[in-house]
Amino acid sequence: MKRYTIFVITENFIGILNRITIIFTRRGINIDALTASESRLSGIHRITIEVTANEDTVIQLVNQIEKIVDVIKAFYHEDEGVVYQEIALYKIPVSRLDGGLEKVIRQHNAKIIAAEPEFVVLELTGHKEQTQELLEILKGYGLLEFARSGRVAVAKRMLTIESFIK
Amino acid sequence: MMIRGADIVVRSLIAEQAEIIFGYPGGAIMPVYDALYDYHEQIKHVLTRHEQGAIHAAQGYARVSGKVGVCLATSGPGATNLITGLADAQIDSTPLVCITGQVAAHLLGTDAFQETDVVGISMPATKWNIQVQRVEDIAAAIARGFFIARSGRPGPVLIDITKNAQTDFGEYNYVPCLGFRSYKTYEPVEVSKIQEAADLINKAERPYVLFGQGVVLGKAEAELKFFLDKTGIPAASTLLGSGALSQDHPNYVGKLGMHGNYAPNLLTNQCDVLIAVGMRFDDRVTGDLKRYAKQAKVIHLELDPAEVNKNVKAHVAVVGDCKESLSMLTSAVEGKKHESWMARFRELEQEEKSTVVQPDIMPTKAGLTMGEVIHQINQYKADDAVLVTDVGQHQMIAWRYFNYKKPRTQVTSGGLGTMGFALPAALGAQLHDYSRQVVCVVGDGGIQMTIQELGTIMQTKAPVKIVLLNNNYLGMVRQWQQMFFDKRYSFTELDNPEFIKIAEAYNIKSQKVSDRADLKEAIEDMFIHDGPFFLEVVVEKEDNVFPMIATGCSVEEVRLS
C-alpha cells in the first residue's frame, strides 16, 4: 500500500463527483482526501483524490473513472510525481498565546491569519507530515478547532488539458 | 414551431429510428403517453404488466436486433422497478434508453408524491444518466443518450424528465449526437501490438482462443471465423459469446466456465498462448485466478481499456474494436494447423460425451432430463432460432446442449444472473421479428418472478415458445445444498401451481408432459403451432448439472460428476 494522487479532468456536470466516488465505495476503498476546483479552462473541472492503495488497484480505479462518459481524463502519480500542498487552520484560545507558542509559530513558519478577542487562527501550508506535526504540538496549547484541506496538486509531467480534448 | 415537451420526447425517439417502446404509464409520464396516442403509426408501444417486464423485454429486443432497446416508466415505483434491468444491462453491455417521468422541477427534493431520486439510485447501474428539467434540453439529452447507449461498449442510459418539461412548449429541432469531447468510443488499434500478438501466435504450439460477447457486439463474427480458419486454433465460447461462432465450425471446441465443457476448461491450463477476444475473464469463467492459465502468454483483444489487466494480466493487450484487430491479426499470422493439440480437445470431449452428455440427452432412467428436452428442441429448431433462458440449472443445461449456429441467438442474463429475465426478454426478442423462432426455456422458480408477462404475450400474440422445465425446486440452489451444505434443503422446494391452467387463463395454448413417450410430439406440436405455446415438462427433481468447477477451484479441477 502506498499513497497515490489521482487526477480527474472532467466536464462540470451535476452528479459527476457522485459517479466518481461510487467507484471507490464499490470496492470499499476509503478516499483519504478530495478537492475539486475549476481548471485553467472554464467549464472543465479538476478533481484531486488522495488514496492509499496498491498500484494495481489504483490503475483499475483510474481506468474505471476514465470510463465515465463525462470524464475527460484520469491519471495517477506517486508523491514523487506531483507538487502538492495542503492548508491547515488551527484555532487557539487567546489566553494560551505566550512566548512559547510564538516560538512554535515561528519555527513552523505558520502565520496568524485572524485574531479575535477570544481566539487566534494559525495557518500552515505544507505537506501532511508538517501540518500534522504542528497539530500534535498545538494540542498542548488548548487547540479548539483544526481543519485541513485535501491535497491541491499539479503533476510534474508536462501535459496540458488541451492534449486530452484535442 | 413550438411543440409540447412530451411530443419532443416521442419525435426524438422516432428520429432515432426506435420502432418499439416497452413501457408502463403513470402520473409523471402521462404527458408522454398522451403524445404517444398521436404517433402510434410511427412508433409502437407495448404495455407490459410490470416495469421489470418492460426493461427485460427491451433487453431481449436489443440483444437480438443489435439496436437500442427503449423503455418508458413513470416516476417513483415505476422507475425503481427498472433498476434490476438496468443493472443487468450494465453488466451485460446491452444498449438501452430508459425514459422516466419525474415530478415537476419545483417539487424536486420535497418528498413529493412518487418522487424518488432516480438519477441517484440508477447511477451505478447505468452507463450514463441525466435529469432534464427544461423542455429545451429534452432532444439533446435523448440524442446523447442514444449515442452513448449504442457506441463504444454499449450500455443502459436513463433519462429522467420532470413533468413540467414534458408539458412546456419548446422548439423541436433534432440534431443527432455524433460524439463529444469527454467520451472516446474506442481507441484505434495499435499496429505494434498486432505484430507482438502475431509473433506470439506464430511461435505458439498450443494456442487457444476464448471468445465472448464482444465479438457479437463488435459484429466481428466473420472476422473471428476467418482468423480461426487460417490459424487452425481451437476456440471456446463464454456464456454470452455463444452464437458468435457456429458450433459446426471445425475449430469450435465448446463452452467455458463453471458449467461449461470439460476440455475447454481443463485445457485452459495447458495452452501456451491464450487469445481472449471480447471477453472479460469473469470469475465464473476463470475459477481460481491464482491458478488460471499461469503457464500461458495472454493476448487480450478488448474494446474497454478498463477490462484489460483487470482479472488476468495480458502480455499483449490489443485495445480497440475486435472487428478491426481480428482482421489485422489474421493478415499478420501464418496459416497453420494444430492437429495434435486439437486432438486433445476431441479426446476429452469424448470422455465428457460418454460420462455426462449421453446420460443427459439420451437418458435410460425413468425421469425426464432437462438435457433431453433441449436435445429434442434441437431437432426442430431453425438455425437462427433464438434461445432465451432464465437463471438456474435449466439455463446451464439449455446453454450446454442448444446447438448455436447463428449470431444473436443467445439471450440470457449472464453477468447478473437475474431470475425472471427470460419470459419478458423472450417477448422482446419475439417482437423484434415475429417470424423468427424464439424459444424461452425457464425454471419453475424463475417463471414465477415475471409470470404476469404472459398477459403481454397474450395481448401482443407474440408466438413465443415457452418451455418450462419443472423440477419443483430452486434447482441450482438445491444442487449447491446437496453438494456443499450436506443436503440440507433449506427453503428450496416449491409447491407450484398448475402452470398450464395459468397459461390457459391467458388463452395461451399449453401442454404438460411427464412421460418421455410424449415429449417428441409435444415439441413438434409446439413448433408447428401458429402462436404462443406453453410447454411444461416435468423433469427429474434432483438432477445435477455437470461438469462443474466448484467455487474456489481451478479450471483444471473441473469435475465430471
Ligand SMILES: Cc1ncc(C[n+]2csc(CCOP(=O)(O)OP(=O)(O)O)c2C)c(N)n1
Ligand atoms: C432474482 C434472483 N434471486 C435469486 C437468485 C439465486 N438463484 C439462482 S438459480 C436459483 C434457482 C432457480 O430455480 P428455477 O427457476 O426453478 O430453475 P432451476 O435451477 O430449477 O432450473 C436461484 C434462487 C437469482 N439468480 N436471481
Ligand SMILES: [Mg+2]
Ligand atoms: Mg426449478
